[in-house]
Amino acid sequence: MQNIDANWRTPWLSGSEGPEKYLKNLLDYAVDAAMETTGSDACAILLVDERRQTLTLKSCKGLHGTAASAVRLPKGRGASWRIVREKKPVALSDVTSDPDFIPIPQAGEERYVSMMGVPILKDDECIGVLFVEDSEKREYTPEDVTDLEHVAKKYASSINAAWDFERLNEKTRSLSILNDLNHIVSATNNLQEIVNHLLYFTTELTCARTRIIWLTDESNEVLTKHFPESTGDDEWMAPVRNGIVTHVARTHETVRIDDIHSDNPFEGLDRVASTSVLCHPLVFENRVKGVLLLADRITGLGDYCVAFSGEEAQMVESLAQTAAQAISRVKVYQKLEKAVEDNQAKANELSILFQLGMAMQRTVSMDDLLRVILSCVTVGKGLGFNRAILFFLNETDGLLHGVMGLGPDTGDDANRIWADINHEFGEQPDLVQWLLNRDPYEIANSSFNALAKSLTIPMDGKNIVAQAVKTKTATCVKNLRSLTEQDYDLISKLNCQEFAVAPLVARNMHIGAILVDNSFNKKPITESDLKLLVRFAAPAAWGIENIKLVERLSVVNKEMLEIDRNMAQIERLSTLGEVSAEMAHEIKNPLVTIGGFARRLLRKMPSSKAEVKYASIIVQEVERLERLLRNTLDVSRMAPMKKENTDLNRLVREALDFYWRMLYEKSIQANYRLSPDLAPVFIDQAQIRQVVINLILNSIEAMSCDRHNTQKTITIETEPVKGDQEKALLKISDTGGGITERDFDNIFNPFFTTKPHGTGLGLPLCKKLIATHQGSMKIDNKLGVGVTFTITLPCCDLSKKFQ
Ligand SMILES: Nc1ncnc2c1ncn2[C@@H]1O[C@H](COP(=O)(O)OP(=O)(O)OP(=O)(O)O)[C@@H](O)[C@H]1O
Ligand SMILES: [Mg+2]
Known part of the structure; x- marks a missing residue:
C-alpha cells in the first residue's frame, strides 16, 4: 500500500474556486487518489440522489469527460446499484461474467474488461459508489479492494457534505425557477x-x-x-x-x-x-x-x-x-368572463327588443317600422349584422318579395357609416327615434335597398329562404356545397359567402323572412347570433302584422266613406230622377214650341235685321236647355240595356273620329294605342259610346282655353287587364292641365261644372253607366299636366258565365 495520504489534497484549500466547485474538485481528487492507489486505467464516482432513485456519474477519469453528470443509472440497474443495496465491494476480473454489469458505450466504458467498485458510506448509509476499471484483464486482490475502500472512506464525509451543498444549491435554483413561474402565470x-x-x-x-x-x-x-x-x-x-x-x-x-x-x-x-x-x-x-x-x-x-x-x-x-x-x-x-358576456348580450337583447316594442307602439307607417326593424338588426349596438333584407310573402303569386334592404353599399361606406353611427349614437338614448330621423344609410338612394327590392324568391322552389319560411325554422348557410341553384343565384346577387335567415311568423301565419349577412367584416354568424335573430324576428313579425291590419282597416274605412258618399249621391240622384222626370215632362213641350218658333223666326228674318242676333241666342239657349234635359233624363232614367259583344277598339276610334274637325281646328293631336289582342267587350254600345264621348269632350274642353300653350294631345289606349283575361282596359288621357284639388272632390256631383255652358252631368252619367256595366273607373289627376281616366269593362257575358 502506498502512502496515499501525503498526496491527497483537500479541495477547499486550493483556494481559487468558489464553493459551487467544491464537489467537483473533491470528487476529482478522490478519483485521482483511487487511480493512484489501485493503478487502474479508469476511475469513476457515482452518487445516489436524495430520493434514492438514480445513481449519477459525477466524476471520472479514463472515461469520456462529458459522461460526468450525464450518465445516470435508474434504481436497481447495474452492478453499481448492487453495491449500493448490499453496501459491499464488487470485484470483477471479467465484467461480462456478471449479468448485472451494463456497460455504457456513450461514456467510453466498452473498452474496459475488469472492474472493482466499493460503496461510499456515510453513517452506514451508502451515498455513492467508487469504482475503477482496467482495460487488461486484472484479478483484483483483497488488498486492492481494501485500498479502494480506504479512499472511499477517506472522502465520504466531505463528499456527503459537498453533495448536500450542491443539492441545496440545485434546489434553490429550482425553487427560484418555480417562484418565477408562479409570478408569471399569475399575471x-x-x-x-x-x-x-x-x-x-x-x-x-x-x-x-x-x-x-x-x-x-x-x-x-x-x-x-x-x-x-x-x-x-x-x-x-x-x-x-x-x-x-x-x-x-x-x-x-x-x-x-x-x-x-x-x-x-x-x-x-x-x-x-x-x-x-x-x-x-x-x-x-x-x-x-x-x-x-x-x-x-x-x-x-x-x-x-x-x-x-x-x-x-x-x-x-x-x-x-x-x-x-x-x-x-x-x-x-x-367562466366569469363568459357570464359577463352573456349578461351583456342579454342586456343588449332586452334593450333592442324594448326599442322595437317602443317603435311598434309609436309608428303606424309600414315604411318606418321596416326601417326600425332593419336598423335594430344592423346597428352595432343592436344585433350587429352588416346587412339585412326583409321579404314579404305574397300568397297570390307564391313569391317572397324583397321589400327593404339596409346596409352599406361598399366597404368604404361601411367604415364611414359605422364610425358615424358609433360616434353619434353614443349620446342618443332613443335608438329608434334617432335612426328614423337620421337615416344613416340614405335608404332612398341606397343601391343595396334597390337590389333587395328587386329580389323575388319562389316559395315552391328549392331554396334555403323558402325552406326556412315553410318550416318556420331559422337557418345559417355556411356550407356552400349543399346549396341549390336558386341559392347560388341569391348568393351571387348578394355577393356574400354566408348568410342567415329567420322566418317572420305571426298568428301562426307566414309573413315573410329576414335575411342577414356579415359580408363586410366577414364575422362568422354564430349559434347565439342566430338565436338572437330568431328572438328578434318574433316581435318584428307581430309589429308588421299589426301595421298590415291598420293599413287594411284604413282601406276599409276609405271604402266605407266612399260607399257613404255614393249612397248620398244615389239618394240625391234618385230624388233628382223623380223631380227631373216631372220637370222634363213640364218643360219639354213648351221648350220644343219655343225652339220651333225661334228657328222659324230665324229662317224668315232677313239677315240684315238686328233681331237675327236675338233669335239665334234664343235658338242656342234652347239647344243648351234641350241638352240639359236630355242629360238629366239619362242620369235619372234607368234605360234598359242592350248588351252585345263589341269591338272596343272600333267603338273608340269611331267616337274620336267623329270629332276630327274639332280636333283639327283646335290643333289637338289624337294618339291611338289600341291593343290588337283585346277580346270583345260585352256592353251596351250606345251607353259606352256616350261615356267615351263625354270624356273626349271634357278633354277637348280642358285643352281649349287660351292659357293652354303646351302640346295638346288626347291619347286613347286599350289593353287586356294583366292577369285577368276577362276584362279590358280603356284609358283616355289629355294634356289639359288636370283638375284642381278643390274641384276634384266635386266632379262626380251632379250639376258641378266649371264651364259657363256645362251641365255638370257628364261625369256623373259616365260613372253611373260604367257601374251598371260592372266596370270601374279610376282617375289619375296630374295637376299642371293632365288627366287620365282608366275604365275597366267586362269582356264576356258575365251573366251567362254564372248561370
Ligand atoms: N279632362 C278634364 N280636364 C280638366 N277638367 C275636367 C276634365 N274632365 C272634367 N273636368 C272637370 O269636371 C267638371 C265636371 O265635368 P262634367 O263632364 O261632369 O261636366 P261639364 O263638362 O262641366 O259639363 P257638360 O259635361 O255638361 O259639358 C268639369 O266642369 C271640369 O271642371
Ligand atoms: Mg263634360
Whole structure:
C-alpha cells in the first residue's frame, strides 16, 4: 500500500474556486487518489440522489469527460446499484461474467474488461459508489479492494457534505425557477400563455426531451386538448391519451418509468418516449385539471436519455401544483368572463327588443317600422349584422318579395357609416327615434335597398329562404356545397359567402323572412347570433302584422266613406230622377214650341235685321236647355240595356273620329294605342259610346282655353287587364292641365261644372253607366299636366258565365 495520504489534497484549500466547485474538485481528487492507489486505467464516482432513485456519474477519469453528470443509472440497474443495496465491494476480473454489469458505450466504458467498485458510506448509509476499471484483464486482490475502500472512506464525509451543498444549491435554483413561474402565470388569464410558460419552465427544471400537457374539458373529465399541438395529431396521440394519460387523470397518481424497455405497462407510450417517463396529474382541490407528461431526460451525451432524478420528480410535483392552480383560476376566470358576456348580450337583447316594442307602439307607417326593424338588426349596438333584407310573402303569386334592404353599399361606406353611427349614437338614448330621423344609410338612394327590392324568391322552389319560411325554422348557410341553384343565384346577387335567415311568423301565419349577412367584416354568424335573430324576428313579425291590419282597416274605412258618399249621391240622384222626370215632362213641350218658333223666326228674318242676333241666342239657349234635359233624363232614367259583344277598339276610334274637325281646328293631336289582342267587350254600345264621348269632350274642353300653350294631345289606349283575361282596359288621357284639388272632390256631383255652358252631368252619367256595366273607373289627376281616366269593362257575358 502506498502512502496515499501525503498526496491527497483537500479541495477547499486550493483556494481559487468558489464553493459551487467544491464537489467537483473533491470528487476529482478522490478519483485521482483511487487511480493512484489501485493503478487502474479508469476511475469513476457515482452518487445516489436524495430520493434514492438514480445513481449519477459525477466524476471520472479514463472515461469520456462529458459522461460526468450525464450518465445516470435508474434504481436497481447495474452492478453499481448492487453495491449500493448490499453496501459491499464488487470485484470483477471479467465484467461480462456478471449479468448485472451494463456497460455504457456513450461514456467510453466498452473498452474496459475488469472492474472493482466499493460503496461510499456515510453513517452506514451508502451515498455513492467508487469504482475503477482496467482495460487488461486484472484479478483484483483483497488488498486492492481494501485500498479502494480506504479512499472511499477517506472522502465520504466531505463528499456527503459537498453533495448536500450542491443539492441545496440545485434546489434553490429550482425553487427560484418555480417562484418565477408562479409570478408569471399569475399575471395572465390566457390559458395558451400559461401552458407555454409551463412547458418552458419544465425544460428549465428537468431537461425532458418531450413535454406534453393535456387539459380537461368543461366537465373536468374528458381530456380534450394537448399542447403543444405540433407534438402530433390527435389520432396519433390517441393511444397515449387513452393509456397512461387517462390512467393518471383517473387515479390522480404520478407514474414514473425509468426505462420503458424493461417496465412499460402502457400501450403506445413508445410513440413519445424512448427511455424514461414522468407523468403527473395536475390536481387542484381534488379535481384533475390536466396531465403533464415528460419523457426522456436528455443529458450532455447526445442522444443518451436517462431517468429523471428524484429531485427533478419533486420539482415537477411542485410545478404541477402551480400549474393546476393557475389552470383552475383561468377556467374560473373564463367562466366569469363568459357570464359577463352573456349578461351583456342579454342586456343588449332586452334593450333592442324594448326599442322595437317602443317603435311598434309609436309608428303606424309600414315604411318606418321596416326601417326600425332593419336598423335594430344592423346597428352595432343592436344585433350587429352588416346587412339585412326583409321579404314579404305574397300568397297570390307564391313569391317572397324583397321589400327593404339596409346596409352599406361598399366597404368604404361601411367604415364611414359605422364610425358615424358609433360616434353619434353614443349620446342618443332613443335608438329608434334617432335612426328614423337620421337615416344613416340614405335608404332612398341606397343601391343595396334597390337590389333587395328587386329580389323575388319562389316559395315552391328549392331554396334555403323558402325552406326556412315553410318550416318556420331559422337557418345559417355556411356550407356552400349543399346549396341549390336558386341559392347560388341569391348568393351571387348578394355577393356574400354566408348568410342567415329567420322566418317572420305571426298568428301562426307566414309573413315573410329576414335575411342577414356579415359580408363586410366577414364575422362568422354564430349559434347565439342566430338565436338572437330568431328572438328578434318574433316581435318584428307581430309589429308588421299589426301595421298590415291598420293599413287594411284604413282601406276599409276609405271604402266605407266612399260607399257613404255614393249612397248620398244615389239618394240625391234618385230624388233628382223623380223631380227631373216631372220637370222634363213640364218643360219639354213648351221648350220644343219655343225652339220651333225661334228657328222659324230665324229662317224668315232677313239677315240684315238686328233681331237675327236675338233669335239665334234664343235658338242656342234652347239647344243648351234641350241638352240639359236630355242629360238629366239619362242620369235619372234607368234605360234598359242592350248588351252585345263589341269591338272596343272600333267603338273608340269611331267616337274620336267623329270629332276630327274639332280636333283639327283646335290643333289637338289624337294618339291611338289600341291593343290588337283585346277580346270583345260585352256592353251596351250606345251607353259606352256616350261615356267615351263625354270624356273626349271634357278633354277637348280642358285643352281649349287660351292659357293652354303646351302640346295638346288626347291619347286613347286599350289593353287586356294583366292577369285577368276577362276584362279590358280603356284609358283616355289629355294634356289639359288636370283638375284642381278643390274641384276634384266635386266632379262626380251632379250639376258641378266649371264651364259657363256645362251641365255638370257628364261625369256623373259616365260613372253611373260604367257601374251598371260592372266596370270601374279610376282617375289619375296630374295637376299642371293632365288627366287620365282608366275604365275597366267586362269582356264576356258575365251573366251567362254564372248561370
Ligand atoms: N279632362 C278634364 N280636364 C280638366 N277638367 C275636367 C276634365 N274632365 C272634367 N273636368 C272637370 O269636371 C267638371 C265636371 O265635368 P262634367 O263632364 O261632369 O261636366 P261639364 O263638362 O262641366 O259639363 P257638360 O259635361 O255638361 O259639358 C268639369 O266642369 C271640369 O271642371
Ligand atoms: Mg263634360
